Amino acid sequence: FRSPKYPNVYNVLGNIYLQKKDYDKAENFYNKSIKVSKNFIQGYIGLADTYFLMNKPFLAEVTIKKAILHSPNNTTARYFLVSLYASLDRKEEAVEECMKIFKNNPKDMMSLMMISLVYEDDGKKCIKKFFEMLKDYPKNSSIKLAITFSKDKLKDKETMIKKLVSKYPDSSDAHCILGDIYFDSYKWD
Numbered sequence: 375f376r377s378p379k380y381p382n383v384y385n386v387l388g389n390i391y392l393q394k395k396d397y398d399k400a401e402n403f404y405n406k407s408i409k410v411s412k413n414f415i416q417g418y419i420g421l422a423d424t425y426f427l428m429n430k431p432f433l434a435e436v437t438i439k440k441a442i443l444h445s446p447n448n449t450t451a452r453y454f455l456v457s458l459y460a461s462l463d464r465k466e467e468a469v470e471e472c473m474k475i476f477k478n479n480p481k482d483m484m485s486l487m488m489i490s491l492v493y494e495d496d497g498k499k500c501i502k503k504f505f506e507m508l509k510d511y512p513k514n515s516s517i518k519l520a521i522t523f524s525k526d527k528l529k530d531k532e533t534m535i536k537k538l539v540s541k542y543p544d545s546s547d548a549h550c551i552l553g554d555i556y557f558d559s560y561k562w563d
Contacts (some may be wrong), residue, residue: 381407381414382391388420392427400424413444415512419451429522434458447478453488468492480511480513486520493524 388403401424407417418441435458441451446521452475459468469492474494475485486504504521511517 379410381417383407383409384410385414385420387417388417392420392424395427397424397428401428408463415441415445415448415451418444419454421460422451422454422458425463431458431462449479449482449484450509451486456488456492460488465492472506476507480514483519485515486516490520490524497524 375452375562384403384471385405388400389398391397404421406416408421411417418437422434422438422441425437426429435455438451438458439453441448445451452471452499455531456468456471456475458463459471469489472489472492474486476482476499488492490500491505493503501521501524504524508514508517508521508558
């Protein structure tokens, strides 16, 4: 068959072979889609996904960074990189990518959820990160909501929130969360 001029044709074939777990053919077609158009982001994302599934995380990272280089605000590529970093236990880099997504779109609740997932085992770090963000975006209700949900991860919630209240005395959110903790722990007769 003749070589198509449109990268999406190769990309669709790459997707089909990726679903069939024929990674070599998927890799071949994604590379062809990129060869047809160096700026074809979907080809890079598919190729990075293929490399990840082939247990080649270095190649996945290099490839997804090329996608981001061509399209810095592409959230799909950035979320892939967040997931890749998290899977490699590179938590700080994952959070840094989430911050880039959030700074580009401060209404992006998914980036906050991803930070919460990355810090799944460290509620203190998670809450601290959200309060740092709240300093830059004091009226952002998404961050406030993320703080409320993340407080449940803390083992010693009361102590942590008291520290945050003393560090951010003007933060009504910290005071409200502390009130919530007291309310939740009160033994109602």
